[in-house]
Amino acid sequence: MTNKVADSQGFYFSGQLQSEAQLENNLIAQLVSQGYERVVIKDEASLLTNLKHQLEKHNKTTFSDTEFKKIVNHLNKGNVYERAQTLRDKFNLTRDDGSPFYLEFIDQIEWCQNQYQVTNQITMEGEYQNRYDVTILINGLPLVQVELKRRGLELKEAFNQTKRYDKHSYGSGAGLFQYIQLFVISNGVNTKYYANNKKQSFKQTFFWSDKDNNQITQLEQFAKTFLEKCHLSKMITKYIVLNHTFKILMALRPYQYYAVEAIIDKVKNSVHNGYIWHTTGSGKTLTSFKAAQILTNLPKVDKVVFCVDRKDLDYQTAKEFNAFSEGSVDSTDNTQKLVKQLGDDTKLIVTTIQKLNTAIMKERYKAAMEPLKDKHIIFIFDECHRSQFGDTHKRITEYFNHYQMFGFTGTPIFVENVAKNQHGKRTTKDLFGECLHKYVITDAIRDENVLKFAVEYINTFKQHDTIRDIEVEDIDTKEVMESPQRIEAVVDYIIANHERKTHAKEFTGMLCVSSVEVLTTYYDIFQQKKLAGEHNLKVGTIFSYAANEEDKGADDFITEETTDMTGKKVNQHSRDKLESYIGDYNAMFGTKYTTKDSKSFYNYYNELAKRVRDKEVDILLVVNMFLTGFDSPPLNTLYVDKNLKYHGLIQAFSRTNRTMGEKKSQGNIVCFRNLKQATDDAISLFSDKNAKDTIIMEPYENYVKQFNEALEQLKAIAPDVDSVNALQSEEDEFAFIKAYRELMRVYNVLVTFTDFEFDDVAIEEQEYTDYGSKYLDLYDKVKSNNQKEKVSILNDVDFELELIHRDEINVTYILKLLGQLKDAPKEEHEARKKNIMDMLSGDVQMRSKKELIEKFIHENLPEVQNGGQVEERFKQFWKEQDSAEIKRICEEENLDLEKVQKLISSYLFTEKLPYRDDVVKTMNQKPTILKRKTVSQRVLDQMLDYIKTFIDGAPE
Structure with a gap:
């Protein structure tokens, strides 16, 4: 019999397992052996004392108490993003004698020359008292926080714990824990890291790996490599990006780190070029941005020129680069400005291949460009295989004498997919030399950095009402493929299946077609059916209206489309159509865009991209535009009615496979053409011959x-639903939670298939939903236990509630059902009422409203004359109950009603939980110090329950 031992969390486990305390102690001992100083810090007071000593040591001086107070005041400003800037800047401290002193918080140039300490169990007092596991201090500031869970427990709960700490106590006191740059979470077996970013989801946490993409998951090995002092401070000082657009921190993933290091090594130690093969969707722009940023700081580099091959430089990319080097991105076609930047002290320049080509070729720039020929210029190409790159590549190599050139691509040109131009057949290797780092789609899927594809092939030549998934026959005549009857069949399919594919429009879709002419047919049919009331999808579109701009169909490369029509012959019919469609967009969103003004058209392009990212457009209809280089995580479905292959196919499919939460389990590809062989060929070329099963989802069966x-x-x-109530122990409940959660995960994938119906599985829909209600009962129980500070093994379970929430179930939907209930025959009342109650029980966001809706059915519904009056009466009822509940809370807890309402308004505006003192201020009679924590927490819980019930999802 194995002894049972209580670990630091109070759980019991087999003595053979390693406890969290053991894990913590082992990690600290290892870090000490790696050169960290072990320091005991119990609370904020000792944290500040230690900070003073460490900053004195690092800056080789001493500070008076008055001077240190100024330092702390300087540090205690701003949010996480602003503090990350403070960390990297020097502080001009006015000393007691009036002299200036430039104080450094971290050495970014000699990143190993910092002070490293490790401590554990620091206690911070915020809204709750929190004790953190292992804290790594650099120059006295807590820059890395490690949260541990004992072996066997879920890693995701360590992630959730850092989120709770951020909400409850990181900002307390002087807010020093808001200087955390990196989090590390581990259960000993699995270890991940991520930047301090409030918007981070668990899917954006990363394993470290070696240069060959082999994951390092064990805590001991992770500490040996990633937490090695010099490497850790290098990651913090060099490989965290301060994202100016979203005001967040972003940590580079291991393959991004190795790619940048490889480029830097080439520049420092050779004159050679090279390329980086990182799969589409893996963050090439971030990698190239960081490479460019670091290279500008090398003394031997005169200029870094970042080249993109599209005139419509992505707005967000432009903003990021301009934030780093003001004015480096000029989104106009002004080549004169590029030439000026090449000649002045601007070290980082972002331009297009077209402008660079003009600067080299045109006689009028010759005098200004001549002095640059012998400068050490680094050219970085965002996508190094564009078709027009052949001429520019040749001109650069012939014009400059001391250049180096680095390219990024997710889909290199190999012998198998090389196209011939006037320079002959040339591969990526021919143009750039050796591949410096490789991270292919199979690596990215394994690391969960991108998702798999679920590909369905739809036969549009069957009778419309029997459209189903089969391998489409090879029918490809222009007349048949572009016939309005066929296109209408595709539109009907999309209307019928879009909600299923996008989880009730929680995600969005894109439809790519073969030509502008076909696009206009599609758009017009969508609009006709919308006016006829057949759908309420918001369809947006954009395309180039240049004359004779044909999609080459079976070509490898997707033809570039641009909003810049300068000097191009216009197809007036296409332009008139687009103007009309932009008119529909203007009516939908209250805007005033037009094609008649080039700036307005460019702004339309940018705003449309933003609305797609913000899920305000359900389906984006395109020919080529947005099929390359466009990142929108909520996009999960691509409808394809055009021929694609190799590079173009992978690029287009990859619009859908960005990670985003638990519910987005794959990118959905719906092909209305016979692309099966082309898909298999592309996967084989850009990963490995056996990668199909890794990249493509399994069949429905x-x-x-x-x-x-x-x-x-x-x-x-639990053999039946009622048996869940009889589960004897928390271990049994834990087993049930994990089993139902796994069932939900598979259901989440299954339900996106067109074929899915409950007849195919061994459970009826009602029973599946009933099990879901029991699952949510256990969630409520755990939440209640947490509030009572009861230690439970279930605290370390992530319930993945987003998988059980159904977006279509809201108050508006329930009101519709209540109206139908009122008008239904009496014999149907009980069944319909049970259906409504079951829905409320089975949805995580509606459970709080169940009791209220039940009360309305019993007390108010009988008085309503017909279903049409239900909504108005319900809103009146809701308002009455809302007012009564807030009054009840105030009377029960002896609170000031006006102060409570102000506190709730403040919380809804800031989304920050009020501090304990703020809650106490609402009390007419202040509790004693000993009771203050318990009473204020009880009051706060009641307020939060009130918000959950009456404000979140209230009837409009």
Whole structure:
């Protein structure tokens, strides 16, 4: 019999397992052996004392108490992003004698020359008292926080814990914990890191790896490599990007780090070129941005020129680069400005290949360009394989004498997919030399940095009402493929299936077609059907209206489209159509864009991109535009009615596979053409010959089988819904939670298939939903126990509530059902009422409103004359109940009603929980110090329950 031992969290486990305390102690001992100083810090007072000593040591001086107070005041300003800037800047301290002193918080040039300490169990007092696991201090500032869970527990809960600490106590006192740059989470077996970014999801946490992309997951090995002192401070000083657009921190992933290091090594130690093969969707722009940023600081580099091959330089990319080097991005076609930047002290320049080409070629720039020929200029190409790159590449190599050239691509040109131009057949290797680092799509899917693709092939030549998934016959005549009847069949398919594909429009879609002419047919049919009331999808579109701009269809490369029509012959019919479609957009969003003004058209392009990212457009209809280089995580479905292959196919498909939360489990590709062989060929070329199963989701039947197997596991624990109530121990409940969660995960994938219906699986929809209600009951129980500070093994479970929430179930939807209930025959009342109650029980966001809606059904619905009056009466009822509940809370807890309402308004505006003192201020009679914590927490919980019930999702 194995002894049971209590670990630091109070859980019991087999003595053979390593406890969290053991894990913590082992990590500290290892870091000490790696040169960290072990220091005991119990609270903020000792943290500040230590900070003073460490800053004195680092800056080789001493500070008076008055001077140190100024330093702390300087540090205690701004949010996480602003503090990250403070960390990297020097502080001009006015000393007691009036002299200036430039104080450094971290040495970024000699990054190993900093002071490293490790401590554990620092206690901070915020809204809650929190004790943190292991803290790494650099020059006395807590820059890395490590949160541990004992082996066997879920890593995601360590992530959730850092989120709770951020909400509850990181900002307390002098806010020094808001200087955290990196988090590390581990359960010993799995270890991940991520930047301090409030918007971060668990899917944006990373394993470290070696140069060959082999993951380093064990804590001991991770500490040996990633937490090695010099490497850690290098990551903080060199490889965290301060994202100006979103005001967040971003940490480079391991493959991005190795790519940048490889480029820097080439520049420092050779005269050679090279290219980086990182799969589409892996963040090439961030990698190239960081490479450019670091290279500008090398003394031997005169200029870094970052080249993009599209005149419509992405707005966000431009903003990022301009934030680093003001004025480096000029979005106009002004080549004169580029030539001026090349000649002045601007070290980082962002331009287009077209402008660079003009600067080299035109006689009028010759005198200004001549002195640059012998400068050491680094050219970085965002996408190094564009078709027009052949001429520019040749001109650069012939014009400059001391250049180096580095390219980034997700889809290199190999012998198999090389196209011939006037320079002959040339591969990426021919143009750039050796591949400096490789990270292919199979690596990215394994690391969960991108998602798999679920590809369905739809036969549009069957009768419209029997459209189903099969391998499409090879019918490809222009007349048949572009016939309005076929296009209408595709539109009907999309209307019928879009909600299923996008999880009730929680995500968005894109439809790419073969030509502008076909696009206009599609758009017009969508609009006709919208006016006829057949759908309410918001469809947006944009395309180039240049004359004779044909999509080459089967070509490898997707033809570049641009909003810049300067000097181009216009197809007036296409332009008139687009003007009309932009008119629809203006009516939808209250804007005034037009094609008649080039600046207005460019602004339309940028705003449309933003609205797609913000999920304000349901389907974006394009020919080529947005199929390359456009990142929108909420985009999960691509409808394809054009021929694609190799590079173009992977680029287009990859619009859908950005990670975003638990519910986005794959990128959906719906092909209305026979692209099966082209898909297989592209996957083989850009990963490896056996990668198909890694990249493409399994067939529908496999997920049915997985669902039924998961269901068997669930039924072994709880044979029926009622048996969940009889589970004897927390271990049994834990097993049930994990089993139902696995069932949900498979269901989440299964439900996106067009074929899915509950008849195919071994459970009825009602029983599946009922199990979901029991799952949510356990969630409520855990939440209640947490509030009572009861230690529970279930605290370390992530319930993944987003998987059980159904967006279509809201108050508006329930009101519609209540109206139908009122008008239904009496014999149907009970069944309909049960259906409504079951829906409320089975949805995480509606459960809080269940009791209220039930009360309305019993007390108010009988008085309503017909279903049409239900909404007005319900809103009146809601208002009455809202007012009564807030009064009840105030009377029960003896609170000032006006102060409570102000506190709630402040919370809704700032989204920050009020501090304990703020809650106490609402009390007419202040509790004693001993009772203050308990009473204020009880009051806060009541306020939050009130918000959840009456404000979140209230009827409009």
